[in-house]
Amino acid sequence: MSQTPQTTPPLLELRKVSKSFGAVQALKDVDFVAPAGTVTALVGDNGAGKSTLIKCIGGIHPFDHGQILFEGKEVAIHSPKDAAHLGIEIVYQDLALCDNLDSVQNMFLGREIRNWLRLLDETPMEIAAGQTLRDLNVTTLKSLRMPVASLSGGQRQSVAVAKAVLWKSKLAILDEPTAALGVAQTAQVLALVRRLAESGLGVILISHNLNDVFAVADRISVLHLGRMAADVATADVDSQEVVELITTGRYRRQPAHAVREET
Template identity: 55%
Template structure:
């Protein structure tokens, strides 16, 4: 398998320097409301971490802090052990962090290739013109690696199924995200077969050495793919769980707060 990410960003993954991304003592306030309070969250390269919690628990706020949509008020973000500042989506992209939004952020009127390269179109050397052939052949490579079931690359995205659209959004994140990929409710609108397809896609991201964060409400999702489960409740860490070690009841108890201090301490 060729690793497109390194070709794109010109740097290789360096193991053994701490988590790919490590958020420490994060606090975020909206006016008088504290959305996150002293939250710790880290993901290793090649690890899939599920971020779960009830509505208003702070999942979205934490994801927005990583994807650069919102700035944090207090705390530190380290990538491979180095402190970084993420103050815009542009910063996040430059650091190799990509987000797959729940609405997928695809342009339905463009074809699969154009969506994979949206905002990052390749040009012919020394000209303002698009290098269609280069984009098409590289898109064919990444699709063959990740999502072989996407039939025709020059098909408009509006003609594809929900699962195929999700696959394109994830493939785009894999194409550009060299270190961290955030997936917001990736299976919310999908049927069983399509969900399984997204799971296999997520595992391929892991095989590529990416740190993957999945935000989900769906316990089946979480236990099927995650290596580790982090629960947020009322803007605070509410426990760490391991599939195969803890049960989904334990996780649900932590989410709802029916059993305080459930799960093992970090």
């Protein structure tokens, strides 16, 4: 399993971040690390705080307390624009694409290339989109110019992920990328996730499906009731242990912090 050398700081590091909504403490003193070139799975039961954590990283609502370090420097993320500016791209489960637009239009949405007349310049956009998809080995698309409504779930997810690569994001956060997909399409998207990490991006994968997590993740971070229950290397645990962590927040062999130091 790949591991960032200790000399370079991790791509994203959260230190003791907290977030509450009124009386509800959604996150409490959470530490979280997502190194570059690594797939970090974020798992936890419903209501454990996964979505809140992601939304805070994405700038949809800010953390109440705690530090965010991006590439070793402390940063403030107050809006989705701040996150995008840092190179954080979130691929949402259902809300990533406009069905009536084609793949190229979706990948360049909000960042269209224009020519000297300030009209859309389709040629470079189509070339760049096609190149990115080919680099990611997404070869099943028949046409870049069909509305994405006509694509399969896996293809749509691929286009959404490719957008992160096209924009040279440093950190891609994938929210349940395989939730609605069949077996073959899931494999296709997981392979894509692996390639993203291999191309040097930091990837945070949120998933309910432990098969997916064990298939691609290098590390697993488990949230339980708003606290970080464990942060382990995938190789050191089996799925039974992770299920236990998710449901009870405990771990029968050793306490979580001990596992972390050991890896």
